[in-house]
Amino acid sequence: MNALALLRERFHPALAALAEDLAAPLQIESLLEMVKPSGEAKFGDYQANFAMPLGATLKQPPREVAARVVEMVDLADVCEPPEVAGPGFINLTLRTDWLIAQLAAATTDERLGIAPAADAKTYVIDYSAPNVAKPMHVGHIRSTVIGDALARTLRFLGHRVIGDNHIGDWGTQFGMIIYGYKNFLDPAAFESSAVTELARLYRLVNTLVDFHKLPGQITAAEENLARLEEQLATAAAEPESSDKKEAQKQAKARRRLESQRDESHAELTALTAKREAVSADEELAAQAAAHPDIGTRVLEETAALHAGDAENLKLWKEFLPPCLEDIERIYSRLDVTFDHTLGESFYHDRLAPVVDDLKTKGIAVESDGAMCVFNEGQDAPMIVQKQDGAFLYATTDLATIEYRAETWQPDAILYVVDHRQSLHFEQLFATVRRWGYDQVELVHVKFGTVLGEDGRPFKTRSGDTVGLDGLLDEAIERAYRVVAENDDAKPDGAEWSEADRRRIAEVVGIAALKYADLSQNRESDYVFSYDKMLAMNGNTATYMQYAYARVRNIFARGSVDVEQLRDDGGALVVAEAAERALALELLRFSEALEETVADYRPNHLTGYLFELANRYSTFYNECPVLKAADEATRRSRLLLCDLTARTLQTGLSLLGINTVEKM
C-alpha cells in the first residue's frame, strides 16, 4: 500500500470541488504533489502544503482554504482528524489501526503489500557495455551496478525489462589483438589461457602504438609549454591596470596560464616517462624498432576485419568466445545478468542502410566530405560517416535504436553511461526524434567519474587503470579481515569455520563495493575509498546486512517458526514510539521504490533502507522481543521483525545485494 498515493487520491475530489468555483482551471495534479511526508515528526506523518498557493489563486486566506479542504476531504478511516497549522499547512497523522491493518496485510503477502504497476511499461536498459578486448576495469563498475539495480527494481514493480549489454567487440582493440596475434603470439601461453595471452597482446600492441605516437606528442607538448611560458612572461611584464575590474581580469588570466603551464608540464613529464619505460626495456625497445608503422598496420587489420577479410574474421570468431567468457566470469562474481549481449558487431550490416536512410530523408547532409546531422540548437554536428567512409559510434547507436524499437517496441530506453557523453546523447536523441522514433522515451542515465582519493580519476600508483578483478579481490579480502576480527572477538570464542568466514566475506565485500556506488547520487563524481566503503557503520551495506542478521538471529534463538507466525497473523500492537516509527517506515517501502524509479536514482532506495535499518536498531535496543512482557507483545514484535527482515532483504536484493543469516 502506498499511503502517499492514497492520501493524494483522497484529496483529489476536494480540490476538484474548489476548482468548480473558479474560471481558470486548477492544476490539481501539481497541487496534489504538495502532499508529502512530513519533514518533522511533530507535524504528523504527512503534510499537505497546497493551501498557500491555492489561497493566492482563490484570493482567500490560506488557513480558510485549508479549513474548507479539511471539511470536504474524506480521510476518517485513514487519518486522525487533520490539523491546520501555521500559515495553512494541513498536518496528517495516520491512524494507528489503519497502519496496523496495512502491515498485517503485508505479513502474508509475498510482495510486501506492493502492487505491481497498473501501467506496466517496457524498458530497454543499456548498461555495463565494456570493451571485451581488454580486461574490465574500475570504470565499468558504475554502469554495471547502477544498471543492474535499475533493472531489478523496475522488474519488481511489474515492468517488462530488457537488459542489453552493448559490448565493444568490433573496434580498433580487435585490430590490435589481431596484429598482436600475427606478430607476437606465444602459442604455449595461448594454449593454456587464451584470455590471458590476448590481454597481454592487447597491452603490448597498445604500448607500441602509443610509443610511436610519442615523438609527435612530445614535440607538441614542448611547443605548447614554450608558448605558455612565453605568454606567461608577457602577462607578468604587463603593468597592473589601474581599473580594479581590469586588474582582476589580468590576475585571473595569469592564474589560468599558470595552471595550464603546470598541466602541460605534467603532461610532458608523463610522456617522457613513457618513452623512457620502453627504451629501458631491451625486448620492448627491439619490438618497437621492428614495428615502426604499427599504428597504421593496426588500423589496416581493423579495416580488413570490417571489410570481411577471411583470415581476420576467422581470428575474430576465435577470440570472441574467450573474451566473453572472461567478462562473464566477472558478472557472475558480481551477480549481474543481462537478457541480451548484442555488441557493435551485431549492427555492422545495418550501418550503411542507416546512413542511406538519413540521407534520403534529408536528415544527414555532406559537409567537408563527411556525412553530418545538424540539429537545431547544437553548434557541432553529429557525424555519422567519416570522410574515409568509416562509420562511428553515433552510427552504431542509431542502428541500435532502430533494432530495439523494431524488436521490443519499448516505451523507454535507458542508457546508463558516463556523464561525459552527455553531448553525444543530446545529439543522438535529437537526431532520433527527427528520424521518426519519437514515441520512445530516451534517457541518458548519467553518472560521474570514479576518482581516487587525490581527486583525480582513479588509477593505480603506476598510473594504470585498476582492474575489476583485483578490486573485487581487495574488497573481499578486507571484508574477510573484518569478519575474522569480529568472530575472534566473540565472548564465547570464535564460532565459524574458515569456509563460513570466506562465504560471509564474499557477500559482505561485494555488497560494500556495490552499495558504496549506489548510495551516491549517481550524477556526482564518486571518490573511491576502500576504507569508507568497508566501514562497518554508517550508511553502508554492512549496516543493513547486520540489521538483517540480527533479526534472523532472534528467530533462531527463539526457535520461532516464521511461516507459522505469519499464518497465525495475530494483532500487531504499536505502543512504543520506537515501534510506531518502525511501523511507519515499513509502510513507506513502496514510496521509496516509486521515488527511486521516478528519475532512476538508486540512492533513494539506499537512503530508505538506511533509515529503516536505523529505526530497527533503535527498536532493537529499546524493545525486547523474545523477552517481551507478554505474549501478545512478543508476537507483535516478532511480526515487526519479520517484516523488517523481508523489507531489508527485498530492498537489498533490488540493489543486487545479498544477505547472510549470520555475520
Added chain:
RNA sequence: GCCCCGGUAGCUCAGUUGGAUUAGAGCAGCUGACUUCUAAUCAGCAGGUCGCAGGUUCGAAUCCUGCCCGGGGUGCCA
C-alpha cells in the same frame, strides 16, 4: 569562445523538485550505555553566512540575473 555539471559541517555526501525563525546523515572529535534477542549497535554533545551579490513571494540551499571557483565536453575516438 560556447555548452553542460557542480560549490552545503574539518572530511565524504543527502536534501523527496519552493515549505514550518531548528538545513540533515556518516566519518573524525567529545559524553554515556554490553552478567541482557549479535556493541558491525544505541542514546546524547559539539560542529554551517548552504561559493558571493542582487532579485522573485507569505516562505529560497532549492527558482531568476550577474560574478567568483572547480570539473567535464566542444567537426571526423568511444
